[in-house]
Amino acid sequence: MSLAIGRRPFLFGMATAVLLVRGAAEGFAASGPMPRRMSAPGRFLGTSLRFDQLAKDSALRDAVLQDCDMVTPEVDLKWAAIQPARNRFNYRPVDELIAFSTDNRLRVHGHTLLWEQSIPDWARADLAQDEPDWDVVGGYFRAVLGRYSGAVDTWDVINEPIETSHRADGLRANSFLRAFGPDYIPRALREARAAAPRARLLLNEYSFEYGNPVDEARRNAMLRLLGKLRAADIPLDGLGMQAHLDLAKGPLATRALRRFMQNVADLGLDLYVTELDVRERNITLPVAKRDQLVADETKRYLAAVLDQPAVKGITTWGLSDRYSWLIPPRADAVNRGLPYNSDLQPKPMYFVLRDALANLQA
Numbered sequence: 110m111s112l113a114i115g116r117r118p119f120l121f122g123m124a125t126a127v128l129l130v131r132g133a134a135e136g137f138a139a140s141g142p143m144p145r146r147m148s149a150p151g152r153f154l155g156t157s158l159r160f161d162q163l164a165k166d167s168a169l170r171d172a173v174l175q176d177c178d179m180v181t182p183e184v185d186l187k188w189a190a191i192q193p194a195r196n197r198f199n200y201r202p203v204d205e206l207i208a209f210s211t212d213n214r215l216r217v218h219g220h221t222l223l224w225e226q227s228i229p230d231w232a233r234a235d236l237a238q239d240e241p242d243w244d245v246v247g248g249y250f251r252a253v254l255g256r257y258s259g260a261v262d263t264w265d266v267i268n269e270p271i272e273t274s275h276r277a278d279g280l281r282a283n284s285f286l287r288a289f290g291p292d293y294i295p296r297a298l299r300e301a302r303a304a305a306p307r308a309r310l311l312l313n314e315y316s317f318e319y320g321n322p323v324d325e326a327r328r329n330a331m332l333r334l335l336g337k338l339r340a341a342d343i344p345l346d347g348l349g350m351q352a353h354l355d356l357a358k359g360p361l362a363t364r365a366l367r368r369f370m371q372n373v374a375d376l377g378l379d380l381y382v383t384e385l386d387v388r389e390r391n392i393t394l395p396v397a398k399r400d401q402l403v404a405d406e407t408k409r410y411l412a413a414v415l416d417q418p419a420v421k422g423i424t425t426w427g428l429s430d431r432y433s434w435l436i437p438p439r440a441d442a443v444n445r446g447l448p449y450n451s452d453l454q455p456k457p458m459y460f461v462l463r464d465a466l467a468n469l470q471a
């Protein structure tokens with residue numbers, strides 16, 4: 110089942126050497142590798158991955174082993190990928206990613222159980238029936254959570270439950286809400302706890318970072334939802350903040366973000382940065398300038414979030430621009446909003462992350 114990928118000690122040494130050479134070549138102060146364990150307040154660094162990319166790209170593998178403590182399957186663990194037909198489960202890519210993680214002592218973050226954009230067609234049809242059967246969800250939870258309990262530490266049980274333009278309570282009117290009402294959220298969390306009693310259960314959501322009215326409404330709606338779930342003693346351990354930063358959205362609302370995180374922490378919940386990357390605004394600028402803008406935004410963001418003790422870790426949504434999901438408007442361009450460029454060379458964003466994490470350990 111496991112790929113013929115080497116064990117950490119060999120790869121770690123190789124990756125360190127490669128990284129130092131790369132850093133020097135780009136003229137950055139590459140004084141040392143990214144710390145593998147952010148031991149200070151127990152923070153981790155993670156990245157999302159697709160197993161097919163990992164399997165064929167040794168430079169990506171080296172970077173993952175060099176830098177990360179945690180991996181998140183970017184696509185393969187979504188419902189549509191893992192249960193394409195009612196009686197057909199496609200576990201192989203996730204099994205392989207978990208084997209790679211186990212071999213190399215990486216933790217695995219489960220992304221994601223319920224997300225409007227990854228419902229298989231057969232389940233979407235079931236959910237749209239007059240009296241949908243909860244067991245469509247329940248059976249899937251029991252199968253997937255049961256299979257991976259012990260291997261997956263944390264789960265995004267519900268991805269993107271908030272959409273403030275849909276309803277007065279700020280909940281997204283997705284297929285689950287239409288089928289079961291707002292109660293789908295506590296039901297899913299209870300179901301997840303029953304199937305994976307030791308896993309940390311999260312909600313995962315985007316757009317909390319900026320000062321515009323939409324982000325503000327989203328912060329408020331999420332706080333209301335979390336408050337209700339906590340008051341009703343629903344099993345929930347934390348909130349994932351996707352953190353798709355965007356240079357077109359103006360300055361980060363760091364004060365509001367800090368307040369929001371403190372409010373979440375006050376509810377007794379952990380926080381996780383789950384999908385960090387930076388969407389560029391102007392791809393016609395010189396590359397060095399673009400990379401600096403991305404790094405500066407990352408630095409401001411990390412300064413705000415890493416101060417908050419409830420933040421347990423940072424996951425970037427990919428490590429290299431080669432695999433960024435962010436496609437700029439020009440076909441021949443790539444968005445440069447991840448730590449490594451398309452040639453797997455570390456960029457200023459990499460060193461910002463490394464230094465922010467190193468400072469925590471000092």
Ligand code: G3I
Pocket residue numbers: 183184187226227268351384434
């Ligand atoms: O692998 C198939 C390929 O066989 C097929 O030919 C091709 C045709 O479109 O599709 C390929 O699958 C694509 C897959 O990525 C792998 O590249 C899917 O169409 C595409 O929808 C999928 O996109 C992913 C998206 O979530 C939907 O699952 C992105 O890579 C992934 O970065 C994105 O991640 C989301 C998070 O889950 C939630 N937060 C936002 C984030 C970015 O959108």
